[in-house]
Amino acid sequence: MQGKIIGGRTEGAFHTCAVGDVSDAVRDAMKGSPQLLPEDIYFRDECDTIYDRNGDVVEVMCCDYGFRSGTGRMYQDGYRAVPKSAWDLAVENFAIEYNALRRSVRFDEYRRISNQNPPQSPFGQLSYWIGGFVVNSLAKVDKALEERGMVGEIDSELARNICERGANEECTEILSKLKQLKLVNEAVWERERQREKAGGGVEASLPVKAAYLVLCYVLDVLYNNRPMQRFWFLEVIARIPYFSFISMLHLYESLGWWRAGAELRKVHFAEEWNELHHLQIMETLGGDKNWIDRFLAQHTAIVYYWMLLVFYFISPETAYNFSELVERHAVDTYTEFVECNADVLKTMPAPSVAALYYLGSDIYMFDEFQTKREPRRPLCATMYDVFCNVRDDEMEHVMTMKACSDLTIGTELEQRRIPSTAEED
Ligand SMILES: [Fe+2]
Ligand SMILES: [Fe+2]
Known part of the structure:
Protein backbone atom coordinates (compact mmCIF):
# COMPACT_ATOMS: atom_id res chain seq x y z
CA MET A 1 0.00 0.00 0.00
CA GLN A 2 1.41 3.33 -0.97
CA GLY A 3 0.83 6.54 0.92
CA LYS A 4 2.50 9.84 1.34
CA ILE A 5 3.67 11.64 4.43
CA ILE A 6 4.02 15.33 4.09
CA GLY A 7 5.05 17.61 6.91
CA GLY A 8 4.33 15.00 9.53
CA ARG A 9 0.92 13.91 8.19
CA THR A 10 0.28 10.42 6.94
CA GLU A 11 -2.26 9.11 4.48
CA GLY A 12 -2.47 5.32 4.51
CA ALA A 13 1.25 4.98 5.00
CA PHE A 14 1.58 1.52 6.45
CA HIS A 15 1.00 -1.97 5.19
CA THR A 16 0.21 -4.77 7.57
CA CYS A 17 0.03 -8.43 6.66
CA ALA A 18 -3.06 -10.58 6.50
CA VAL A 19 -3.15 -14.36 6.07
CA GLY A 20 -3.65 -13.92 2.35
CA ASP A 21 -0.35 -12.04 2.07
CA VAL A 22 1.69 -14.96 3.34
CA SER A 23 3.12 -16.97 0.51
CA ASP A 24 2.68 -20.76 0.50
CA ALA A 25 6.45 -21.22 0.70
CA VAL A 26 6.66 -19.10 3.85
CA ARG A 27 3.64 -20.86 5.33
CA ASP A 28 5.18 -24.29 4.65
CA ALA A 29 8.54 -23.25 6.02
CA MET A 30 7.06 -22.20 9.33
CA LYS A 31 4.49 -24.95 9.74
CA GLY A 32 5.14 -26.60 13.06
CA SER A 33 8.57 -25.04 13.24
CA PRO A 34 9.63 -24.80 16.88
CA GLN A 35 12.58 -22.63 15.84
CA LEU A 36 10.38 -19.78 14.75
CA LEU A 37 10.42 -17.28 17.57
CA PRO A 38 8.77 -13.87 17.71
CA GLU A 39 12.02 -11.98 17.24
CA ASP A 40 12.35 -13.47 13.75
CA ILE A 41 9.05 -12.05 12.62
CA TYR A 42 8.83 -8.58 11.20
CA PHE A 43 6.86 -6.46 8.86
CA ARG A 44 8.22 -4.73 5.84
CA ASP A 45 6.27 -1.62 4.95
CA GLU A 46 6.06 -0.30 1.45
CA CYS A 47 8.01 2.69 2.58
CA ASP A 48 6.60 6.04 1.63
CA THR A 49 8.40 9.23 0.96
CA ILE A 50 8.72 11.32 4.08
CA TYR A 51 9.44 15.01 3.82
CA ASP A 52 10.77 17.08 6.68
CA ARG A 53 9.41 20.48 7.62
CA ASN A 54 11.72 22.11 5.05
CA GLY A 55 10.34 19.93 2.26
CA ASP A 56 13.45 17.72 1.99
CA VAL A 57 13.10 13.96 1.60
CA VAL A 58 14.08 11.94 4.70
CA GLU A 59 15.48 8.42 4.43
CA VAL A 60 13.81 6.21 7.03
CA MET A 61 13.75 2.60 8.16
CA CYS A 62 10.84 0.77 6.54
CA CYS A 63 11.04 -2.36 8.73
CA ASP A 64 8.99 -2.87 11.84
CA TYR A 65 9.86 -5.50 14.44
CA GLY A 66 7.11 -4.65 16.93
CA PHE A 67 4.09 -6.57 18.14
CA ARG A 68 1.53 -3.82 17.72
CA SER A 69 0.04 -2.44 14.55
CA GLY A 70 -3.09 -0.60 13.43
CA THR A 71 -4.96 0.90 16.39
CA GLY A 72 -2.09 -0.13 18.64
CA ARG A 73 0.14 2.51 17.07
CA MET A 74 -0.18 6.02 15.76
CA TYR A 75 0.44 6.89 12.10
CA GLN A 76 -0.71 3.48 10.84
CA ASP A 77 -3.66 2.14 8.88
CA GLY A 78 -6.55 1.24 11.12
CA TYR A 79 -5.61 3.96 13.61
CA ARG A 80 -8.92 5.24 14.97
CA ALA A 81 -9.42 8.53 16.75
CA VAL A 82 -12.28 7.23 18.89
CA PRO A 83 -12.15 3.87 20.73
CA LYS A 84 -14.83 1.20 20.71
CA SER A 85 -16.67 0.37 23.94
CA ALA A 86 -14.55 -0.88 26.84
CA TRP A 87 -16.14 -4.33 26.49
CA ASP A 88 -15.27 -4.58 22.77
CA LEU A 89 -11.73 -3.36 23.42
CA ALA A 90 -11.21 -5.81 26.27
CA VAL A 91 -12.51 -8.78 24.26
CA GLU A 92 -10.40 -7.84 21.23
CA ASN A 93 -7.28 -7.35 23.32
CA PHE A 94 -7.83 -10.57 25.25
CA ALA A 95 -8.13 -12.56 22.01
CA ILE A 96 -4.87 -11.08 20.66
CA GLU A 97 -2.93 -11.61 23.88
CA TYR A 98 -4.40 -15.09 24.44
CA ASN A 99 -3.07 -16.18 21.05
CA ALA A 100 0.26 -14.49 21.77
CA LEU A 101 0.47 -16.30 25.12
CA ARG A 102 -0.19 -19.64 23.38
CA ARG A 103 2.53 -18.92 20.84
CA SER A 104 4.93 -17.87 23.60
CA VAL A 105 4.68 -21.24 25.36
CA ARG A 106 4.37 -23.41 22.25
CA PHE A 107 7.36 -21.83 20.53
CA ASP A 108 9.10 -21.16 23.87
CA GLU A 109 10.05 -17.52 23.52
CA TYR A 110 11.27 -17.77 27.13
CA ARG A 111 14.13 -19.97 25.96
CA ARG A 112 15.52 -17.09 23.95
CA ILE A 113 15.15 -14.75 26.92
CA SER A 114 17.09 -17.16 29.14
CA ASN A 115 19.76 -17.56 26.44
CA GLN A 116 20.20 -13.79 26.26
CA ASN A 117 19.98 -13.27 30.01
CA PRO A 118 21.31 -16.39 31.78
CA PRO A 119 20.68 -16.71 35.54
CA GLN A 120 23.29 -14.92 37.69
CA SER A 121 22.55 -16.55 41.05
CA PRO A 122 21.10 -19.73 42.60
CA PHE A 123 17.82 -17.83 43.01
CA GLY A 124 17.91 -16.98 39.29
CA GLN A 125 18.58 -20.62 38.40
CA LEU A 126 15.67 -21.75 40.55
CA SER A 127 13.37 -19.11 38.99
CA TYR A 128 14.30 -20.23 35.48
CA TRP A 129 13.84 -23.88 36.44
CA ILE A 130 10.34 -23.21 37.80
CA GLY A 131 9.55 -20.99 34.80
CA GLY A 132 10.73 -23.69 32.38
CA PHE A 133 8.57 -26.30 34.11
CA VAL A 134 5.48 -24.05 33.91
CA VAL A 135 6.10 -23.21 30.22
CA ASN A 136 6.60 -26.89 29.28
CA SER A 137 3.47 -27.93 31.14
CA LEU A 138 1.37 -25.20 29.52
CA ALA A 139 2.74 -26.12 26.07
CA LYS A 140 1.73 -29.77 26.60
CA VAL A 141 -1.76 -28.80 27.76
CA ASP A 142 -2.19 -26.45 24.79
CA LYS A 143 -1.05 -29.10 22.31
CA ALA A 144 -3.43 -31.67 23.82
CA LEU A 145 -6.33 -29.23 23.60
CA GLU A 146 -5.41 -28.38 20.01
CA GLU A 147 -5.31 -32.06 19.03
CA ARG A 148 -8.78 -32.57 20.48
CA GLY A 149 -10.05 -29.57 18.50
CA MET A 150 -10.83 -27.60 21.66
CA VAL A 151 -8.64 -24.64 20.64
CA GLY A 152 -7.67 -23.34 17.19
CA GLU A 153 -4.54 -24.39 15.30
CA ILE A 154 -1.54 -22.44 16.53
CA ASP A 155 0.25 -22.49 13.15
CA SER A 156 -2.50 -20.63 11.37
CA GLU A 157 -2.43 -18.00 14.11
CA LEU A 158 1.29 -17.62 13.61
CA ALA A 159 0.83 -17.27 9.86
CA ARG A 160 -1.41 -14.30 10.47
CA ASN A 161 1.57 -12.36 11.73
CA ILE A 162 4.11 -13.18 9.12
CA CYS A 163 4.79 -11.43 5.87
CA GLU A 164 7.68 -12.29 3.61
CA ARG A 165 9.78 -13.62 6.46
CA GLY A 166 13.45 -13.41 5.68
CA ALA A 167 12.71 -12.25 2.15
CA ASN A 168 13.90 -8.72 2.62
CA GLU A 169 17.63 -8.15 2.86
CA GLU A 170 17.39 -4.69 4.39
CA CYS A 171 15.20 -5.88 7.28
CA THR A 172 17.37 -8.92 7.89
CA GLU A 173 20.48 -6.75 8.01
CA ILE A 174 18.92 -4.26 10.42
CA LEU A 175 17.73 -7.15 12.61
CA SER A 176 21.27 -8.47 12.84
CA LYS A 177 22.50 -4.99 13.82
CA LEU A 178 19.78 -4.71 16.46
FE1 LIG B 1 11.46 8.42 27.43
FE1 LIG C 1 11.42 10.73 30.43
Whole structure:
Protein backbone atom coordinates (compact mmCIF):
# COMPACT_ATOMS: atom_id res chain seq x y z
CA MET A 1 0.00 0.00 0.00
CA GLN A 2 1.41 3.33 -0.97
CA GLY A 3 0.83 6.54 0.92
CA LYS A 4 2.50 9.84 1.34
CA ILE A 5 3.67 11.64 4.43
CA ILE A 6 4.02 15.33 4.09
CA GLY A 7 5.05 17.61 6.91
CA GLY A 8 4.33 15.00 9.53
CA ARG A 9 0.92 13.91 8.19
CA THR A 10 0.28 10.42 6.94
CA GLU A 11 -2.26 9.11 4.48
CA GLY A 12 -2.47 5.32 4.51
CA ALA A 13 1.25 4.98 5.00
CA PHE A 14 1.58 1.52 6.45
CA HIS A 15 1.00 -1.97 5.19
CA THR A 16 0.21 -4.77 7.57
CA CYS A 17 0.03 -8.43 6.66
CA ALA A 18 -3.06 -10.58 6.50
CA VAL A 19 -3.15 -14.36 6.07
CA GLY A 20 -3.65 -13.92 2.35
CA ASP A 21 -0.35 -12.04 2.07
CA VAL A 22 1.69 -14.96 3.34
CA SER A 23 3.12 -16.97 0.51
CA ASP A 24 2.68 -20.76 0.50
CA ALA A 25 6.45 -21.22 0.70
CA VAL A 26 6.66 -19.10 3.85
CA ARG A 27 3.64 -20.86 5.33
CA ASP A 28 5.18 -24.29 4.65
CA ALA A 29 8.54 -23.25 6.02
CA MET A 30 7.06 -22.20 9.33
CA LYS A 31 4.49 -24.95 9.74
CA GLY A 32 5.14 -26.60 13.06
CA SER A 33 8.57 -25.04 13.24
CA PRO A 34 9.63 -24.80 16.88
CA GLN A 35 12.58 -22.63 15.84
CA LEU A 36 10.38 -19.78 14.75
CA LEU A 37 10.42 -17.28 17.57
CA PRO A 38 8.77 -13.87 17.71
CA GLU A 39 12.02 -11.98 17.24
CA ASP A 40 12.35 -13.47 13.75
CA ILE A 41 9.05 -12.05 12.62
CA TYR A 42 8.83 -8.58 11.20
CA PHE A 43 6.86 -6.46 8.86
CA ARG A 44 8.22 -4.73 5.84
CA ASP A 45 6.27 -1.62 4.95
CA GLU A 46 6.06 -0.30 1.45
CA CYS A 47 8.01 2.69 2.58
CA ASP A 48 6.60 6.04 1.63
CA THR A 49 8.40 9.23 0.96
CA ILE A 50 8.72 11.32 4.08
CA TYR A 51 9.44 15.01 3.82
CA ASP A 52 10.77 17.08 6.68
CA ARG A 53 9.41 20.48 7.62
CA ASN A 54 11.72 22.11 5.05
CA GLY A 55 10.34 19.93 2.26
CA ASP A 56 13.45 17.72 1.99
CA VAL A 57 13.10 13.96 1.60
CA VAL A 58 14.08 11.94 4.70
CA GLU A 59 15.48 8.42 4.43
CA VAL A 60 13.81 6.21 7.03
CA MET A 61 13.75 2.60 8.16
CA CYS A 62 10.84 0.77 6.54
CA CYS A 63 11.04 -2.36 8.73
CA ASP A 64 8.99 -2.87 11.84
CA TYR A 65 9.86 -5.50 14.44
CA GLY A 66 7.11 -4.65 16.93
CA PHE A 67 4.09 -6.57 18.14
CA ARG A 68 1.53 -3.82 17.72
CA SER A 69 0.04 -2.44 14.55
CA GLY A 70 -3.09 -0.60 13.43
CA THR A 71 -4.96 0.90 16.39
CA GLY A 72 -2.09 -0.13 18.64
CA ARG A 73 0.14 2.51 17.07
CA MET A 74 -0.18 6.02 15.76
CA TYR A 75 0.44 6.89 12.10
CA GLN A 76 -0.71 3.48 10.84
CA ASP A 77 -3.66 2.14 8.88
CA GLY A 78 -6.55 1.24 11.12
CA TYR A 79 -5.61 3.96 13.61
CA ARG A 80 -8.92 5.24 14.97
CA ALA A 81 -9.42 8.53 16.75
CA VAL A 82 -12.28 7.23 18.89
CA PRO A 83 -12.15 3.87 20.73
CA LYS A 84 -14.83 1.20 20.71
CA SER A 85 -16.67 0.37 23.94
CA ALA A 86 -14.55 -0.88 26.84
CA TRP A 87 -16.14 -4.33 26.49
CA ASP A 88 -15.27 -4.58 22.77
CA LEU A 89 -11.73 -3.36 23.42
CA ALA A 90 -11.21 -5.81 26.27
CA VAL A 91 -12.51 -8.78 24.26
CA GLU A 92 -10.40 -7.84 21.23
CA ASN A 93 -7.28 -7.35 23.32
CA PHE A 94 -7.83 -10.57 25.25
CA ALA A 95 -8.13 -12.56 22.01
CA ILE A 96 -4.87 -11.08 20.66
CA GLU A 97 -2.93 -11.61 23.88
CA TYR A 98 -4.40 -15.09 24.44
CA ASN A 99 -3.07 -16.18 21.05
CA ALA A 100 0.26 -14.49 21.77
CA LEU A 101 0.47 -16.30 25.12
CA ARG A 102 -0.19 -19.64 23.38
CA ARG A 103 2.53 -18.92 20.84
CA SER A 104 4.93 -17.87 23.60
CA VAL A 105 4.68 -21.24 25.36
CA ARG A 106 4.37 -23.41 22.25
CA PHE A 107 7.36 -21.83 20.53
CA ASP A 108 9.10 -21.16 23.87
CA GLU A 109 10.05 -17.52 23.52
CA TYR A 110 11.27 -17.77 27.13
CA ARG A 111 14.13 -19.97 25.96
CA ARG A 112 15.52 -17.09 23.95
CA ILE A 113 15.15 -14.75 26.92
CA SER A 114 17.09 -17.16 29.14
CA ASN A 115 19.76 -17.56 26.44
CA GLN A 116 20.20 -13.79 26.26
CA ASN A 117 19.98 -13.27 30.01
CA PRO A 118 21.31 -16.39 31.78
CA PRO A 119 20.68 -16.71 35.54
CA GLN A 120 23.29 -14.92 37.69
CA SER A 121 22.55 -16.55 41.05
CA PRO A 122 21.10 -19.73 42.60
CA PHE A 123 17.82 -17.83 43.01
CA GLY A 124 17.91 -16.98 39.29
CA GLN A 125 18.58 -20.62 38.40
CA LEU A 126 15.67 -21.75 40.55
CA SER A 127 13.37 -19.11 38.99
CA TYR A 128 14.30 -20.23 35.48
CA TRP A 129 13.84 -23.88 36.44
CA ILE A 130 10.34 -23.21 37.80
CA GLY A 131 9.55 -20.99 34.80
CA GLY A 132 10.73 -23.69 32.38
CA PHE A 133 8.57 -26.30 34.11
CA VAL A 134 5.48 -24.05 33.91
CA VAL A 135 6.10 -23.21 30.22
CA ASN A 136 6.60 -26.89 29.28
CA SER A 137 3.47 -27.93 31.14
CA LEU A 138 1.37 -25.20 29.52
CA ALA A 139 2.74 -26.12 26.07
CA LYS A 140 1.73 -29.77 26.60
CA VAL A 141 -1.76 -28.80 27.76
CA ASP A 142 -2.19 -26.45 24.79
CA LYS A 143 -1.05 -29.10 22.31
CA ALA A 144 -3.43 -31.67 23.82
CA LEU A 145 -6.33 -29.23 23.60
CA GLU A 146 -5.41 -28.38 20.01
CA GLU A 147 -5.31 -32.06 19.03
CA ARG A 148 -8.78 -32.57 20.48
CA GLY A 149 -10.05 -29.57 18.50
CA MET A 150 -10.83 -27.60 21.66
CA VAL A 151 -8.64 -24.64 20.64
CA GLY A 152 -7.67 -23.34 17.19
CA GLU A 153 -4.54 -24.39 15.30
CA ILE A 154 -1.54 -22.44 16.53
CA ASP A 155 0.25 -22.49 13.15
CA SER A 156 -2.50 -20.63 11.37
CA GLU A 157 -2.43 -18.00 14.11
CA LEU A 158 1.29 -17.62 13.61
CA ALA A 159 0.83 -17.27 9.86
CA ARG A 160 -1.41 -14.30 10.47
CA ASN A 161 1.57 -12.36 11.73
CA ILE A 162 4.11 -13.18 9.12
CA CYS A 163 4.79 -11.43 5.87
CA GLU A 164 7.68 -12.29 3.61
CA ARG A 165 9.78 -13.62 6.46
CA GLY A 166 13.45 -13.41 5.68
CA ALA A 167 12.71 -12.25 2.15
CA ASN A 168 13.90 -8.72 2.62
CA GLU A 169 17.63 -8.15 2.86
CA GLU A 170 17.39 -4.69 4.39
CA CYS A 171 15.20 -5.88 7.28
CA THR A 172 17.37 -8.92 7.89
CA GLU A 173 20.48 -6.75 8.01
CA ILE A 174 18.92 -4.26 10.42
CA LEU A 175 17.73 -7.15 12.61
CA SER A 176 21.27 -8.47 12.84
CA LYS A 177 22.50 -4.99 13.82
CA LEU A 178 19.78 -4.71 16.46
CA LYS A 179 21.09 -7.95 17.97
CA GLN A 180 24.59 -6.45 18.20
CA LEU A 181 23.48 -3.53 20.40
CA LYS A 182 24.69 -3.78 23.98
CA LEU A 183 24.10 -2.23 27.37
CA VAL A 184 26.18 -3.12 30.44
CA ASN A 185 24.39 -2.49 33.74
CA GLU A 186 27.59 -1.88 35.68
CA ALA A 187 28.66 0.81 33.18
CA VAL A 188 25.37 2.65 33.76
CA TRP A 189 25.90 2.53 37.55
CA GLU A 190 29.48 3.72 37.13
CA ARG A 191 28.18 6.64 35.09
CA GLU A 192 25.71 7.46 37.86
CA ARG A 193 28.45 7.27 40.51
CA GLN A 194 30.72 9.59 38.51
CA ARG A 195 27.87 12.08 38.05
CA GLU A 196 27.13 12.07 41.79
CA LYS A 197 30.82 12.52 42.56
CA ALA A 198 30.90 15.54 40.24
CA GLY A 199 28.00 17.10 42.18
CA GLY A 200 25.20 16.07 39.80
CA GLY A 201 23.37 13.84 42.28
CA VAL A 202 19.65 14.14 43.04
CA GLU A 203 18.75 14.89 46.68
CA ALA A 204 16.06 12.50 47.88
CA SER A 205 14.69 11.13 51.17
CA LEU A 206 15.54 7.57 52.18
CA PRO A 207 12.13 6.00 51.26
CA VAL A 208 12.18 7.69 47.82
CA LYS A 209 15.74 6.57 47.17
CA ALA A 210 14.88 3.03 48.34
CA ALA A 211 11.88 2.82 45.96
CA TYR A 212 14.09 4.09 43.13
CA LEU A 213 16.82 1.51 43.84
CA VAL A 214 14.29 -1.34 43.94
CA LEU A 215 12.94 -0.27 40.52
CA CYS A 216 16.46 -0.08 39.05
CA TYR A 217 17.44 -3.44 40.55
CA VAL A 218 14.38 -5.16 39.06
CA LEU A 219 15.17 -3.59 35.67
CA ASP A 220 18.80 -4.75 35.86
CA VAL A 221 17.84 -8.33 36.71
CA LEU A 222 14.95 -8.77 34.28
CA TYR A 223 16.44 -6.90 31.34
CA ASN A 224 20.12 -7.74 31.54
CA ASN A 225 21.47 -8.08 27.93
CA ARG A 226 18.09 -7.14 26.46
CA PRO A 227 18.42 -3.39 25.82
CA MET A 228 15.45 -2.89 23.46
CA GLN A 229 13.08 -4.70 25.82
CA ARG A 230 14.52 -2.72 28.72
CA PHE A 231 13.97 0.59 26.93
CA TRP A 232 10.44 -0.42 25.96
CA PHE A 233 9.64 -1.35 29.57
CA LEU A 234 11.17 1.94 30.75
CA GLU A 235 9.15 3.98 28.27
CA VAL A 236 5.88 2.25 29.25
CA ILE A 237 6.64 3.22 32.85
CA ALA A 238 8.01 6.67 31.94
CA ARG A 239 4.63 7.96 30.75
CA ILE A 240 2.82 7.00 33.93
CA PRO A 241 3.93 9.83 36.25
CA TYR A 242 2.56 12.38 33.78
CA PHE A 243 -0.80 10.57 33.68
CA SER A 244 -0.84 10.60 37.50
CA PHE A 245 0.17 14.27 37.82
CA ILE A 246 -2.44 15.35 35.26
CA SER A 247 -5.13 13.27 37.02
CA MET A 248 -4.35 14.85 40.38
CA LEU A 249 -4.17 18.40 39.01
CA HIS A 250 -7.49 17.80 37.28
CA LEU A 251 -9.00 16.54 40.53
CA TYR A 252 -7.82 19.65 42.42
CA GLU A 253 -9.29 21.88 39.70
CA SER A 254 -12.61 19.97 39.73
CA LEU A 255 -12.83 20.28 43.49
CA GLY A 256 -12.07 24.00 43.19
CA TRP A 257 -8.94 23.68 45.35
CA TRP A 258 -6.22 24.69 42.89
CA ARG A 259 -6.29 26.11 39.39
CA ALA A 260 -2.70 27.34 39.07
CA GLY A 261 -1.74 23.82 37.95
CA ALA A 262 -3.57 24.20 34.62
CA GLU A 263 -0.40 25.40 32.86
CA LEU A 264 1.54 22.58 34.45
CA ARG A 265 -0.91 20.09 32.94
CA LYS A 266 0.01 21.43 29.49
CA VAL A 267 3.73 20.80 30.12
CA HIS A 268 3.08 17.33 31.56
CA PHE A 269 0.91 16.40 28.59
CA ALA A 270 3.69 17.48 26.20
CA GLU A 271 6.12 15.31 28.19
CA GLU A 272 3.74 12.36 28.06
CA TRP A 273 3.35 12.89 24.28
CA ASN A 274 7.14 12.83 24.03
CA GLU A 275 7.37 9.58 26.03
CA LEU A 276 4.67 8.09 23.80
CA HIS A 277 6.92 8.68 20.78
CA HIS A 278 9.90 7.16 22.60
CA LEU A 279 7.67 4.17 23.30
CA GLN A 280 6.67 3.81 19.65
CA ILE A 281 10.31 4.03 18.56
CA MET A 282 11.16 1.14 20.92
CA GLU A 283 8.14 -0.80 19.62
CA THR A 284 9.35 -0.40 16.04
CA LEU A 285 12.65 -1.91 17.21
CA GLY A 286 10.92 -4.96 18.70
CA GLY A 287 10.91 -3.99 22.40
CA ASP A 288 7.34 -5.24 22.91
CA LYS A 289 7.76 -8.49 21.02
CA ASN A 290 7.63 -10.92 23.95
CA TRP A 291 4.33 -11.66 25.67
CA ILE A 292 5.94 -11.73 29.12
CA ASP A 293 7.46 -8.24 28.68
CA ARG A 294 4.10 -6.79 27.69
CA PHE A 295 2.42 -8.50 30.63
CA LEU A 296 5.01 -7.24 33.12
CA ALA A 297 5.26 -3.67 31.80
CA GLN A 298 1.54 -3.04 31.49
CA HIS A 299 0.64 -4.44 34.90
CA THR A 300 3.53 -2.61 36.54
CA ALA A 301 2.29 0.58 34.88
CA ILE A 302 -1.14 0.23 36.52
CA VAL A 303 0.40 -0.27 39.98
CA TYR A 304 2.85 2.59 39.37
CA TYR A 305 0.02 4.94 38.37
CA TRP A 306 -1.82 4.40 41.67
CA MET A 307 1.39 4.56 43.68
CA LEU A 308 2.22 7.96 42.20
CA LEU A 309 -1.32 9.20 42.83
CA VAL A 310 -0.77 8.44 46.51
CA PHE A 311 2.67 10.11 46.45
CA TYR A 312 1.19 13.20 44.81
CA PHE A 313 -1.79 13.22 47.17
CA ILE A 314 0.52 13.30 50.18
CA SER A 315 3.37 15.36 48.77
CA PRO A 316 3.70 16.58 45.15
CA GLU A 317 7.36 17.47 45.84
CA THR A 318 8.04 13.83 46.73
CA ALA A 319 6.30 12.55 43.59
CA TYR A 320 8.31 14.97 41.42
CA ASN A 321 11.50 14.09 43.26
CA PHE A 322 10.98 10.38 42.57
CA SER A 323 10.38 11.10 38.88
CA GLU A 324 13.50 13.25 38.76
CA LEU A 325 15.56 10.28 40.01
CA VAL A 326 14.02 7.94 37.42
CA GLU A 327 14.46 10.44 34.57
CA ARG A 328 18.09 11.03 35.61
CA HIS A 329 18.67 7.28 35.50
CA ALA A 330 17.14 7.24 31.99
CA VAL A 331 19.65 9.93 30.89
CA ASP A 332 22.56 7.85 32.23
CA THR A 333 21.21 4.69 30.58
CA TYR A 334 20.67 6.26 27.15
CA THR A 335 24.02 8.10 27.33
CA GLU A 336 25.83 4.83 28.03
CA PHE A 337 23.91 3.08 25.25
CA VAL A 338 24.65 5.80 22.67
CA GLU A 339 28.36 5.92 23.50
CA CYS A 340 28.76 2.14 23.63
CA ASN A 341 26.95 1.49 20.31
CA ALA A 342 27.72 4.65 18.32
CA ASP A 343 29.40 2.87 15.38
CA VAL A 344 26.52 0.48 14.76
CA LEU A 345 23.79 3.06 15.40
CA LYS A 346 25.31 5.43 12.84
CA THR A 347 24.85 2.79 10.12
CA MET A 348 21.13 2.30 10.84
CA PRO A 349 18.32 4.47 9.44
CA ALA A 350 15.89 6.25 11.76
CA PRO A 351 12.42 4.70 12.26
CA SER A 352 9.68 6.60 10.44
CA VAL A 353 7.87 7.42 13.70
CA ALA A 354 11.00 9.23 14.93
CA ALA A 355 11.30 11.24 11.70
CA LEU A 356 7.63 12.19 11.89
CA TYR A 357 8.03 13.41 15.45
CA TYR A 358 11.38 15.20 15.32
CA LEU A 359 11.26 16.54 11.75
CA GLY A 360 7.52 17.06 11.20
CA SER A 361 6.01 20.50 10.67
CA ASP A 362 3.82 20.38 13.81
CA ILE A 363 6.44 20.93 16.52
CA TYR A 364 4.20 22.64 19.09
CA MET A 365 4.08 19.66 21.48
CA PHE A 366 7.84 19.21 21.26
CA ASP A 367 8.53 22.85 22.10
CA GLU A 368 6.11 22.79 25.01
CA PHE A 369 8.39 20.79 27.35
CA GLN A 370 11.72 22.45 26.47
CA THR A 371 13.33 24.36 29.33
CA LYS A 372 15.56 26.61 27.20
CA ARG A 373 14.30 29.65 25.39
CA GLU A 374 16.10 28.98 22.10
CA PRO A 375 14.25 26.37 19.99
CA ARG A 376 15.71 22.86 19.93
CA ARG A 377 15.67 21.37 16.43
CA PRO A 378 17.51 18.02 16.54
CA LEU A 379 18.77 15.92 13.63
CA CYS A 380 17.08 12.61 12.84
CA ALA A 381 19.12 11.10 10.00
CA THR A 382 20.26 7.88 11.69
CA MET A 383 19.44 5.70 14.66
CA TYR A 384 22.32 7.39 16.45
CA ASP A 385 20.52 10.74 16.16
CA VAL A 386 17.31 9.11 17.39
CA PHE A 387 18.89 7.79 20.59
CA CYS A 388 20.74 11.08 21.17
CA ASN A 389 17.38 12.85 20.87
CA VAL A 390 15.75 10.46 23.32
CA ARG A 391 18.62 11.04 25.77
CA ASP A 392 18.32 14.82 25.42
CA ASP A 393 14.52 14.66 25.83
CA GLU A 394 15.04 12.76 29.09
CA MET A 395 17.35 15.55 30.27
CA GLU A 396 14.57 18.06 29.61
CA HIS A 397 12.27 15.89 31.73
CA VAL A 398 14.87 15.93 34.53
CA MET A 399 15.00 19.74 34.42
CA THR A 400 11.20 20.03 34.56
CA MET A 401 10.87 17.49 37.39
CA LYS A 402 13.59 19.33 39.32
CA ALA A 403 11.84 22.67 38.82
CA CYS A 404 8.57 21.08 40.01
CA SER A 405 10.11 19.44 43.07
CA ASP A 406 11.97 22.60 44.21
CA LEU A 407 8.90 24.73 43.33
CA THR A 408 10.67 26.97 40.78
CA ILE A 409 8.46 25.80 37.90
CA GLY A 410 6.07 28.73 38.51
CA THR A 411 8.84 31.23 37.72
CA GLU A 412 9.82 29.25 34.62
CA LEU A 413 6.28 29.22 33.30
CA GLU A 414 6.04 32.95 34.06
CA GLN A 415 9.17 33.61 31.99
CA ARG A 416 7.77 31.59 29.09
CA ARG A 417 4.82 33.97 28.89
CA ILE A 418 7.19 36.91 28.27
CA PRO A 419 7.65 37.21 24.47
CA SER A 420 11.29 36.76 23.43
CA THR A 421 11.19 40.11 21.57
CA ALA A 422 10.79 41.88 24.92
CA GLU A 423 14.14 40.40 26.00
CA GLU A 424 15.83 41.56 22.81
CA ASP A 425 14.50 45.11 23.32
FE1 LIG B 1 11.46 8.42 27.43
FE1 LIG C 1 11.42 10.73 30.43
